[in-house]
Amino acid sequence: MKRLALISVPYLWLLALFLVPFLIVLKISLSDTALSIPPYTPTLDLSEGWAGVKEWWAGLDMENFWWLTSDDLYWKAYLSSLKIAIISTILTLLVGYPIAYGMSRAPDEWRPTLMMLIILPFWTSFLIRVYSWKAILSNEGLLNQLLMNLGIIQEPLIILNTNVAVYIGIVYTYLPFMVLPIYSALERLDESLLEAAEDLGCSRFTAFWLVTFPLSKQGIIAGSFLVFIPAMGEFVIPALLGGSKTLMIGKVLWEEFFSNRDWPVASAVAVILLLLLIIPIVLFQRNEEKQREAEK
């Protein structure tokens, strides 16, 4: 009994924080827009009892999902978001892995400080940190001033309002989510394995490639998902740093919701996005399970 209660806790959380909001979004995606509060119809009126529920059910249809197939904007935006998410995940990995590796090799007494430094930026609002990148990347910004004063470039680099700025913003924001899982995988690494590899004639690099890297695979996978999934639906970073040509599904969603006041189509876009993200999440889970079985 006690065990059942314990197991039910995560399920209750999932129900309250994931399933219920999702069902609400799904419900809106099946309705039609209306000029009212709230701006869609039908709304579920429980005061009319069973008849009200029936009437509500009859008013739902898949029309908004068909609409999404009629315009190439939506799948282009999905693909473009996918591309941006994949590239920024790879970039974050390339930047994050050496940091995590360095941290795990650092003397024990340094580690808490290094960990602190990774977490420290979270103490400032995410919005302000992204905004400050505008001051760094703009044409008269710190970066261009520095490079021009050093005589490296003559004309300012145009970075702000381009996709490059979006990549920088995403890599910067999500770096801790990549570093921490990799660090925790590397930290557990048994040093004697490396000594053994070197005794057996491996160079330091081969030892890293054959021993350290495979053992940190779990961290890499976890970190990559933690970066990829939120990057896919990102809105704030492209809105602040990207140009008008940066096409992302988050922006399309914003326009459906705010400019068109079309909550049903916006919800349909969100449902599809979620379904697309479920695929990598399921793959991630499979991988975890396989890993657990292998460890047994």
Add this chain to the structure above:
Amino acid sequence: MKKTWVTLGVALAMGATAATAEEVRVYNWSDYIDEDLLAKFEEETGIDLVYDVFDSNEVLETKMLAGGSGYDVVVPTASFMERQITAGVFQTLDKSKLPNAGNLWDVIAERTAQFDPDNAYSINYMWGTTGLGVNVGKVKEVLGEDAPIDSLSLIFDPANMEKLATCGVHILDAPDEVVPAALTYLGEDPNSHDPDVLAKVEPLMSAISPYVQKFHSSEYINALANGDICVAFGWSGDVLQARDRAAEADNGVEIAYNAPKEGALMWFDQMAIPADAPNPEGAHKFLNFMLDAQNMAAASNYVYYANGNKASQEFLEEDVIGDPAIYPTEEAMANTYVKAAYPSKVQRVVTRMWTAIKSGT
């Protein structure tokens, strides 16, 4: 903005100690009031004022349509408000609680009545036109002495835009304002809902969009003032704020605002009370306070927008009432048009076209 948080913080702190204190929550555009007025209202009435800001009609509208915003006074643009009234977002004003309403200016009230019949739901706060903000020196340098700084051809003629791209052009990221201007340039009805007519805007805009540095609705104030851009298609008062900032900085940048000679869009920001306002009584007090001639004059003197308050005009500073960019001549007033809200099907066409213009997709 800073003030907002201070007010909010004070309100929260007071709420904790004296939950009974009366409170009015106002939701207005950013940079759109002389903040001394807020303190004055609190002093005169003893009501705590919570003042929050937004920067687009879309954000306000979504909050209103979701319901339960908790605000007592909001300031939508008339064309958006028209639709919100239909949705049942607002309550009718109790004119008996607005003794200062006699100060209103019939010329403006007549026009706002096209959106809000009998002005039953709202009073005018500020109004203005959408037009051309120009860095005169730079534009003449690029386009020559006879540059068309008062004509829509400045931004809609690709030949001009190609040259202007070297010094920078910003255009409002507001299809509801730019599409009617494009239609005016094409000699069409700016209020057209005909899909075939609207479709003519896309090739026109797509031809100039490569030369537009940014579609944005607020960054142009600073960009114009600093000399980073030489042309902005924006709101009159914002351009005038840029002009004043440049003058203060004494950086040699001379900014001018011109309503396009082909016809300018005239817009109205209206104060209204949401149907579910927690304190409609206090909301009326705030509206009446803002209808006071001296208070309204103080607001206009601060933000450089014209208001719909006839009695306030004697208290306006000369550089406000005497500036035809703020208070246009009668002739110029005749050369303006108002734009009605798009029905949702047309809105969808316009938004989609706008995405295509900006992103090429």
